[in-house]
Amino acid sequence: MERFNNKKILLSFLITIPFLFGGFIPNETMMPAFRMKKIVLDAGHGGSDPGNIGSKAREKDINLAVTLLVGKYINENMPDVEVIYTRKDDSFPTLKKRPEIANTNKADLFVSIHSNSAPNRSAFGTETFVMGTKHFEANFDIVKRENSVILLEENYKEEYEGFDPTSPESYMLFNLTQKGFIGNSLSLAEQVETQFRDRVGRKSRGVKQGPFYVLWTPSMPSVLIELGFLSNSSEEQFLMSKQGQEYMASAIFRAIRDYKNSIEVN
Numbered sequence: 001m002e003r004f005n006n007k008k009i010l011l012s013f014l015i016t017i018p019f020l021f022g023g024f025i026p027n028e029t030m031m032p033a034f035r036m037k038k039i040v041l042d043a044g045h046g047g048s049d050p051g052n053i054g055s056k057a058r059e060k061d062i063n064l065a066v067t068l069l070v071g072k073y074i075n076e077n078m079p080d081v082e083v084i085y086t087r088k089d090d091s092f093p094t095l096k097k098r099p100e101i102a103n104t105n106k107a108d109l110f111v112s113i114h115s116n117s118a119p120n121r122s123a124f125g126t127e128t129f130v131m132g133t134k135h136f137e138a139n140f141d142i143v144k145r146e147n148s149v150i151l152l153e154e155n156y157k158e159e160y161e162g163f164d165p166t167s168p169e170s171y172m173l174f175n176l177t178q179k180g181f182i183g184n185s186l187s188l189a190e191q192v193e194t195q196f197r198d199r200v201g202r203k204s205r206g207v208k209q210g211p212f213y214v215l216w217t218p219s220m221p222s223v224l225i226e227l228g229f230l231s232n233s234s235e236e237q238f239l240m241s242k243q244g245q246e247y248m249a250s251a252i253f254r255a256i257r258d259y260k261n262s263i264e265v266n
């Protein structure tokens, strides 16, 4: 008698299951749409590596100030997005460590922020890079300068497996790991330059490609922003001012917000 009851209970339970869970069985139409949840912000240089130096400004300080502001604006306006910094102070994460932080955290976006310099002091304007080797020769100076940071690391020969940032041949090693993300990277880069040009009134030198070490290994859309030239005195002054830093950071924030909206629609 008891056994019969157990069977009956079991049977009625089994019959009920589809009604209980039927509405919750995941199918394709119920899969959650893509949401950009994590951004890694990378303030270029730091610590013993000042980066480019103007008459007064050090690149590492400008990069950090603007990067922290971008993070602040994201936190204030996009509470569903987590901001992860490669550095929040005057420390020096290695070029290898920076994309590693993004990969370990499974970030959806990697944004590296830098300031430029050129022997020609009249050169000024912003540029945003995505990983690539198109017109590589034209940008070799800046690529070499940014990548040469690794020469400051003690065991760079072992760490970077013979990669020599000053030798064009070394760049043959760069493979196309970023290829799958090029469309999204370009889309963000375009929005950053549009914001700089149309909303902040900067001279945009455009979206470019370059084999930057930090853009090589991130497994997500990635850009490297050059805020302007510290070798140009008026641009240096602008980038050193609080207002200039706020304008540039708001522009980058709006570009990230527009990019997020554009990829989340689909």
Ligand SMILES: [Zn+2]
Residues within 6 Å of the ligand: 044, 045, 051, 052, 059, 114, 115, 146
């Ligand atoms: Zn730099």
